[in-house]
Amino acid sequence: MQITVHLHTVLQMPTPEGLRSRLDMDVPVNSTVRALLARLEISLPLEALLLVVNGRLAPPDYILHENDTVHLMPAISGGSEFTGEVSS
Amino acid sequence: MSNRTMSAEHRQFFSVWRVNARSQTLSKEPVPAAWQPLGGRALLARILVDDVATTCDPLGPHNKLIFAPGLLVGHTLSSCDRISIGAKSPLTGGAKESNAGGRTGMQIALLGMKALIIEGQPDEPGWWALHLSASGARFDRADELAGLGVYAAAPPLLEKYGEKVAIALIGPGGEMKLAGAGIQNLDKDKVPSRIAARGGLGAVMGSKGLKAIVFDGSGGEKPPLTDADGFKQARKAYTKALMGHPQTAIYKEYGTAAIARMAHAFGALPTRNFSQGQFEGLEAISAETLRQTLLDGSDKGCETSHACMAGCTIQSSNIYVSIDGDTKVSPLEYETIGLMGSNLAIDALDDIARLNYEVNDLGLDTIEIGAALGVAAEAGLMAFGDAKRALELVQEIRQGTPLGRVLGNGAAVTGPVLGVTRVPVVKGQALSAYDPRAIKGTGVTYATSPQGADHTCGLTIRAKVDHLSPEGQVALSRGAQYAMAGYDSLGACIFAGFGFGADPQVVPALLNSRYGWAVDEGFLRQLGKESVQLEREFNRRAGFTAADDRLPEWMTQEPLPPHNAVFDVPEAEMDSIFEE
Numbered sequence: 001m002q003i004t005v006h007l008h009t010v011l012q013m014p015t016p017e018g019l020r021s022r023l024d025m026d027v028p029v030n031s032t033v034r035a036l037l038a039r040l041e042i043s044l045p046l047e048a049l050l051l052v053v054n055g056r057l058a059p060p061d062y063i064l065h066e067n068d069t070v071h072l073m074p075a076i077s078g079g080s081e082f083t084g085e086v087s088s
Numbered sequence: 089m090s091n092r093t094m095s096a097e098h099r100q101f102f103s104v105w106r107v108n109a110r111s112q113t114l115s116k117e118p119v120p121a122a123w124q125p126l127g128g129r130a131l132l133a134r135i136l137v138d139d140v141a142t143t144c145d146p147l148g149p150h151n152k153l154i155f156a157p158g159l160l161v162g163h164t165l166s167s168c169d170r171i172s173i174g175a176k177s178p179l180t181g182g183a184k185e186s187n188a189g190g191r192t193g194m195q196i197a198l199l200g201m202k203a204l205i206i207e208g209q210p211d212e213p214g215w216w217a218l219h220l221s222a223s224g225a226r227f228d229r230a231d232e233l234a235g236l237g238v239y240a241a242a243p244p245l246l247e248k249y250g251e252k253v254a255i256a257l258i259g260p261g262g263e264m265k266l267a268g269a270g271i272q273n274l275d276k277d278k279v280p281s282r283i284a285a286r287g288g289l290g291a292v293m294g295s296k297g298l299k300a301i302v303f304d305g306s307g308g309e310k311p312p313l314t315d316a317d318g319f320k321q322a323r324k325a326y327t328k329a330l331m332g333h334p335q336t337a338i339y340k341e342y343g344t345a346a347i348a349r350m351a352h353a354f355g356a357l358p359t360r361n362f363s364q365g366q367f368e369g370l371e372a373i374s375a376e377t378l379r380q381t382l383l384d385g386s387d388k389g390c391e392t393s394h395a396c397m398a399g400c401t402i403q404s405s406n407i408y409v410s411i412d413g414d415t416k417v418s419p420l421e422y423e424t425i426g427l428m429g430s431n432l433a434i435d436a437l438d439d440i441a442r443l444n445y446e447v448n449d450l451g452l453d454t455i456e457i458g459a460a461l462g463v464a465a466e467a468g469l470m471a472f473g474d475a476k477r478a479l480e481l482v483q484e485i486r487q488g489t490p491l492g493r494v495l496g497n498g499a500a501v502t503g504p505v506l507g508v509t510r511v512p513v514v515k516g517q518a519l520s521a522y523d524p525r526a527i528k529g530t531g532v533t534y535a536t537s538p539q540g541a542d543h544t545c546g547l548t549i550r551a552k553v554d555h556l557s558p559e560g561q562v563a564l565s566r567g568a569q570y571a572m573a574g575y576d577s578l579g580a581c582i583f584a585g586f587g588f589g590a591d592p593q594v595v596p597a598l599l600n601s602r603y604g605w606a607v608d609e610g611f612l613r614q615l616g617k618e619s620v621q622l623e624r625e626f627n628r629r630a631g632f633t634a635a636d637d638r639l640p641e642w643m644t645q646e647p648l649p650p651h652n653a654v655f656d657v658p659e660a661e662m663d664s665i666f667e668e
Contacts, residue, residue, distance in 0.1 A: 008349050009342050012376055019376055021349075048334055055355045055526075055651055056554055071353035074338060 001029050001066050008073040034060040044074055092125030092605050097312045102202040107225050109296040110208035114225035119202045128158030129185040129576035130615055132174035133622035136183050142629035146178035147265055147295040155204040158579020160598055162197030162311040164399035166330055167581035169193040178288035179267040180515040180540040182630055183623040186289055187576055189396035190273035190282030191254035198305025210297040221304035230299045235260055237449030238272045238280040249302045257300040259451025262290030264488055266496035268456040275396045281418050282396055285453035318601030326594045330587030331401055339404040339583055340393045344422035345375035354555055355651045356526035358431040360472050361462035362512045365526050365648050369435025373425050388413050402583045410438045417441045426521025427458025432478055439475035446482045459499035459518030467506035515540035515636055524639055525648040525655045527555045532565035532657055536637045536665050538623035546572050558657040562665050574616030634663050
């Protein structure tokens with residue numbers, strides 16, 4: 001199953017041709033975003049990441065579908081700026 | 089508020105400096121009781137309500153230009169020495185606060201100013217530099233600087249007044265009283281790049297005949313600390329929380345430009361005058377490309393990290409030098425990349441930096457001018473993607489041609505003059521680089537903020553919510569708006585929030601040790617709420633109604649690709665946003 005993964009800032013992968021921001025990947029059917037993170041050896045904690053699939057925030061256990069576009073963004077909720085009243 | 093008065097020591101140190109631009113006189117006054125517990129944005133709002141006729145002409149003699157340092161300014165706390173500048177806005181017609189980093193906040197604090205209020209306007213035409221020091225106020229003729237851009241005007245001022253002063257100055261945009269004009273402040277390296285950009289404050293300064301205001305705090309002392317040991321401990325905890333925050337490292341390396349890819353991912357990157365939410369040229373204008381360009385250009389003077397204020401540990405700023413070495417801009421920021429890059433379909437950092445440099449030099453807001461150019465492109469005055477033509481249009485502003493003045497007055501003027509209805513403004517002020525149809529919480533902020541559309545009033549893009557759903561966005565925006573207004577009242581940079589957020593005891597500890605107060609962790613929200621409510625009161629008296637708290641109607645009708653989203657947060661919900 002084909003998906004496209006976009007990597008942001010510190011997650012971009014160094015290659016001899018420079019940093020890679022986009023990966024076209026073949027992943028098993030029924031695999032999750034969490035499994036994708038493990039496969040890419042991304043060690044940032046989940047709370048330090050925004051996982052966005054097809055333009056919408058997705059939970060780590062979101063099951064990937066054919067042709068999904070995944071963005072992995074390091075973005076840590078810091079001040080109340082980020083969470084507003086959702087966390088309070 | 090009873091637990092927030094100023095101690096005798098603080099009352100002795102601080103005063104309100106009132107300068108009359110007509111009589112060229114200064115009076116120093118004790119800080120009124122109601123102003124004592126406030127600083128920065130909250131204090132500006134209080135002064136606007138107490139002291140400024142709400143129906144005054146923003147460019148007339150009864151408007152007042154006000155500088156107020158935030159409550160924490162004066163001790164080189166990382167990212168906490170910002171200056172708030174305000175007035176009745178010539179752009180929105182309402183309360184305006186715009187803040188900036190650089191040197192001004194610190195020098196104002198050293199002079200013991202709780203606030204500087206500049207009133208009146210000169211009877212005769214001409215330009216002055218207002219010099220403020222421990223000896224008082226002096227008006228020096230500055231006609232020889234008239235027409236100069238800020239980059240050319242700063243060096244002779246520094247030569248005349250000394251290398252260590254802070255200077256707030258305007259460019260030709262402010263001199264022409266354009267509603268897109270801001271006030272530039274020197275950064276720690278003496279470059280006039282720290283702009284209080286939004287809302288036309290440069291035009292208000294121009295209306296008072298002031299090309300520059302020089303703040304010379306030499307011989308001054310830092311503001312008193314009621315509990316110096318407590319402050320030291322609180323500073324330590326704050327710096328530790330800030331430095332330990334992973335986001336600090338990302339901002340240091342990538343700057344705010346990192347948001348370009350993020351906004352693109354959410355389909356919220358303003359593209360071709362807010363008609364699309366993703367830009368095919370993203371890669372070329374991304375933070376990652378910017379960073380590599382800066383690393384490759386280090387021999388020319390490029391820097392990936394740069395502090396705008398002394399003592400800043402985040403250093404989200406950068407220094408961009410163009411390929412030919414002719415253009416140097418610091419910083420190149422996301423909002424400019426969004427409004428002058430993707431919004432104009434310009435996909436080269438060098439071209440964006442060139443536009444940024446010119447607009448800075450004119451003393452104008454890159455958001456407002458980028459939005460006006462997007463509208464001009466839609467009207468056919470330039471092709472989207474034609475950077476050369478965009479630069480020609482900016483030169484029209486420098487030349488003061490009628491078209492240039494239209495553009496310099498911002499998108500809300502440019503739209504009707506050119507017959508364009510897709511005009512991205514609220515309360516006359518251009519939207520920043522988040523399309524509100526795809527980041528709806530920020531859309532609520534744009535619509536309801538008393539300041540007009542402005543991401544710094546309550547950005548929600550990092551919240552873990554479905555940004556395309558209308559549900560929950562009003563509460564999200566409310567929290568963000570109160571928090572941001574709180575930060576703006578402390579003199580804190582948005583990024584100081586990483587430190588504040590990581591340890592909620594930090595803000596109360598800093599304030600209580602500095603002022604001898606007993607505020608708790610709910611204080612920041614309370615301060616922010618007070619600011620917003622005072623600004624709304626000013627606006628109400630100036631004639632604003634709920635009808636002003638709306639996004640442009642076309643954003644509720646015209647679907648935004650790629651999600652084909654419209655702005656659909658219920659109006660009734662937005663109307664009650666500040667009731668909690």
